[in-house]
Amino acid sequence: MKRAKVRIYVEHPLGEGQSVTLARDQARYLFSVMRLAVGDLVAVFNGSDGEWEAEIATAGKRDGILKCRVQSAAQRNPPDLWLLFAPIKKARTDFIVEKAAEMGAARIMPVRTEFTAAERIRRDRLQVHAIEAARQCGGTSVPRVEEMSALTRILEAWPEDRRLMFCDETLAGKGAALSGAPGPWAILIGPEGGFSAAERRMIDAMPQSVTVSLGPRVLRADTAAVAAMTVWQASLGDWK
Amino acid sequence: MKRAKVRIYVEHPLGEGQSVTLARDQARYLFSVMRLAVGDLVAVFNGSDGEWEAEIATAGKRDGILKCRVQSAAQRNPPDLWLLFAPIKKARTDFIVEKAAEMGAARIMPVRTEFTAAERIRRDRLQVHAIEAARQCGGTSVPRVEEMSALTRILEAWPEDRRLMFCDETLAGKGAALSGAPGPWAILIGPEGGFSAAERRMIDAMPQSVTVSLGPRVLRADTAAVAAMTVWQASLGDWK
Numbered sequence: 001m002k003r004a005k006v007r008i009y010v011e012h013p014l015g016e017g018q019s020v021t022l023a024r025d026q027a028r029y030l031f032s033v034m035r036l037a038v039g040d041l042v043a044v045f046n047g048s049d050g051e052w053e054a055e056i057a058t059a060g061k062r063d064g065i066l067k068c069r070v071q072s073a074a075q076r077n078p079p080d081l082w083l084l085f086a087p088i089k090k091a092r093t094d095f096i097v098e099k100a101a102e103m104g105a106a107r108i109m110p111v112r113t114e115f116t117a118a119e120r121i122r123r124d125r126l127q128v129h130a131i132e133a134a135r136q137c138g139g140t141s142v143p144r145v146e147e148m149s150a151l152t153r154i155l156e157a158w159p160e161d162r163r164l165m166f167c168d169e170t171l172a173g174k175g176a177a178l179s180g181a182p183g184p185w186a187i188l189i190g191p192e193g194g195f196s197a198a199e200r201r202m203i204d205a206m207p208q209s210v211t212v213s214l215g216p217r218v219l220r221a222d223t224a225a226v227a228a229m230t231v232w233q234a235s236l237g238d239w240k
Numbered sequence: 241m242k243r244a245k246v247r248i249y250v251e252h253p254l255g256e257g258q259s260v261t262l263a264r265d266q267a268r269y270l271f272s273v274m275r276l277a278v279g280d281l282v283a284v285f286n287g288s289d290g291e292w293e294a295e296i297a298t299a300g301k302r303d304g305i306l307k308c309r310v311q312s313a314a315q316r317n318p319p320d321l322w323l324l325f326a327p328i329k330k331a332r333t334d335f336i337v338e339k340a341a342e343m344g345a346a347r348i349m350p351v352r353t354e355f356t357a358a359e360r361i362r363r364d365r366l367q368v369h370a371i372e373a374a375r376q377c378g379g380t381s382v383p384r385v386e387e388m389s390a391l392t393r394i395l396e397a398w399p400e401d402r403r404l405m406f407c408d409e410t411l412a413g414k415g416a417a418l419s420g421a422p423g424p425w426a427i428l429i430g431p432e433g434g435f436s437a438a439e440r441r442m443i444d445a446m447p448q449s450v451t452v453s454l455g456p457r458v459l460r461a462d463t464a465a466v467a468a469m470t471v472w473q474a475s476l477g478d479w480k
Contacts, residue, residue: 076456102463104455137457177474214470215344215479216316217377223342223466230454230470234417239455 004041004053004072006034009131009142014049019057020066027064030056042066047134047142050075077141078104079237080184082162085109085225086116086191087148092222096189097126097145099222101133103229104238105143105187111151115193123147155202164188164209167228168195178212182236187228189221244281244293244312246274249371249382254289259297260306267304270296282306287374287382290315317381318344319477320424322402325349325465326356326431327388332462336429337366337385339462341373343469344478345383345427351391354436363387395442404428404449407468408435418452422476427468429461 008030012020022030030036038056044066045051051073054066083105087093093110100108108130110121126145134142158164162184188203195203203209214227233239248270252260262270270276278296284306285291291313294306323345327333333350340348348370350361366385374382398404402424428443435443443449454467473479 098460099463102457102459103467104457137459139457177480213479215473215477217342217344217379219342219377223339226463226466227343227470230467231474233455234471234474237455239453240417 004043006030006036007043007045007051007135007138009135010044010046010066012046014044014046014052014068014071016068016070018052018068020044020054020068022064022066024062027060027062031059031061031064041069043072044068045073045135045140047131047140048075050140073138073140075140078106078139078143079182079233081105081229081232081237082107082109082186083143083189083225083229084111084151084154084186085189085221086111086113086151087121088116088192088221092220093121093126094129095222096225097129098133099226100229101130101139101143102137103226103233104139105229106141108143108145109154109186110146110148111154111188112148113151113191114196114199116191121148151199152202155206158206158208159184160208162186162208164203164206165228165232166190166203166209166211167214167224168200168211178210178231178235180210180236185232185236187225187232189224189228192221244283246270246276247283247285247291247375247378249375250284250286250306252286254284254286254292254308254311256308256310258292258308260284260294260308262304262306264302267300267302271299271301271304281309283312284308285313285375285380287371287380288315290380313378313380315380318346318379318383319422319473321345321469321472321477322347322349322426323383323429323465323469324351324391324394324426325429325461326351326353326391327361328356328432328461332460333361333366334369335462336465337369338373339466340469341370341379341383342377343466344379344473345469346381348383348385349394349426350386350388351394351428352388353391353431354439355433356431361388391439392442395446398446398448399424400448402426402448404443404446405468405472406430406443406449406451407454407464408440408451418450418471418475420450420476425472425476427465427472429464429468432461 052068057065057067168190292308297305297307408430
């Protein structure tokens with residue numbers, strides 16, 4: 001029996017014997033692009049039921065049905081980690097979302113800061129990007145991408161029990177190493193223009209905040225995001 | 241006195257009172273693009289003499305002279321860390337070179353492996369990319385980008401005292417945490433198609449090699465490069 005070589009994301013419950021109706025673009029991808037046919041196997045995941053090996057039961061030009069056979073990977077959720085960052089350029093924002101999915105963030109929160117032009121984001125497009133990254137990296141969960149909100153508004157309502165790992169690029173080399181306990185955390189990546197004095201005071205005053213150094217060089221926001229998630233995952237997350 | 245807001249890289253010795261003749265594209269950048277004029281300050285670095293504050297002494301359409309005044313940052317060389325990776329797509333290769341400069345690698349070595357199509361790289365273009373990343377991140381050193389070589393040839397002549405941190409994406413979640421002593425190190429990032437059995441045997445047989453896990457998800461090569469350099473810098477490098 002051939003193993004599934006193609007992996008797709010579906011918005012459909014998965015379980016033994018479950019039939020999954022394909023959307024038009026999925027049918028086109030599987031049958032026209034990947035040239036799969038009835039009887040071939042496909043790996044499917046939906047972000048909550050693990051990964052399933054599914055057999056192609058019917059295959060049309062614009063539709064098709066998969067039948068789940070066996071679970072090929074148990075559902076594995078990443079630690080309860082949020083990533084907050086200020087979107088600047090579209091390509092770098094896409095990159096940060098992709099990296100957050102690979103690195104196992106649970107929630108991606110674009111934030112508006114005082115020194116970042118209020119560039120608009122398209123949440124739906126970024127969510128698709130996160131799904132695609134999860135599909136490629138073999139993840140069974142997909143981080144949720146939120147709408148952009150003002151940083152100050154998010155911090156005003158910050159959960160009491162969630163620590164905030166604060167990575168400020170203007171502090172390059174001056175912060176401390178990460179310390180703290182596992183549990184709910186968030187990472188806040190500073191915008192390339194830095195934070196305003198008011199934002200900084202607000203963050204410093206939060207008992208949940210922990211300022212962390214990412215070395216002596218000033219990192220771009222996208223590099224800082226990967227580096228910060230690495231530091232967190234390696235010491236408090238699921239890399240141990 | 242105004243502080244220098246513009247930072248450029250020059251291939252010229254720097255020191256007190258030193259005059260630096262600008263190349264045509266540098267003159268165009270400073271005087272036409274950035275609209276600087278005689279008397280304005282520019283930060284300059286050359287990868288070996290630290291960063292200097294220089295005053296614009298003459299400014300023409302196609303030429304100009306800077307005069308070094310004071311050293312604004314001492315030369316700071318990154319730890320003796322090499323980054324070996326197998327180039328795949330141009331955009332991702334550019335990205336890895338940029339990230340290696342930001343993260344403080346000393347030497348960037350593109351390698352050809354058995355499972356990577358022998359894509360050609362343009363060393364000169366990648367070196368310019370590394371300089372630009374160093375310029376932007378405030379670094380005073382620039383990693384040297386080497387010509388692409390076969391991985392097996394590099395490993396055959398591997399220095400006895402240089403440890404090799406081996407990050408194989410196909411081992412996701414199965415390796416160990418980084419351990420070892422500071423000193424000369426290199427990071428080897430696996431190509432997205434993985435290593436051949438022969439390559440793997442060769443690496444495993446090296447007493448210098450240390451297999452390291454980058455968590456339970458399979459990372460893309462560019463993500464793995466940043467994550468691996470973070471793990472190394474945070475535990476053995478200059479982030480401490």
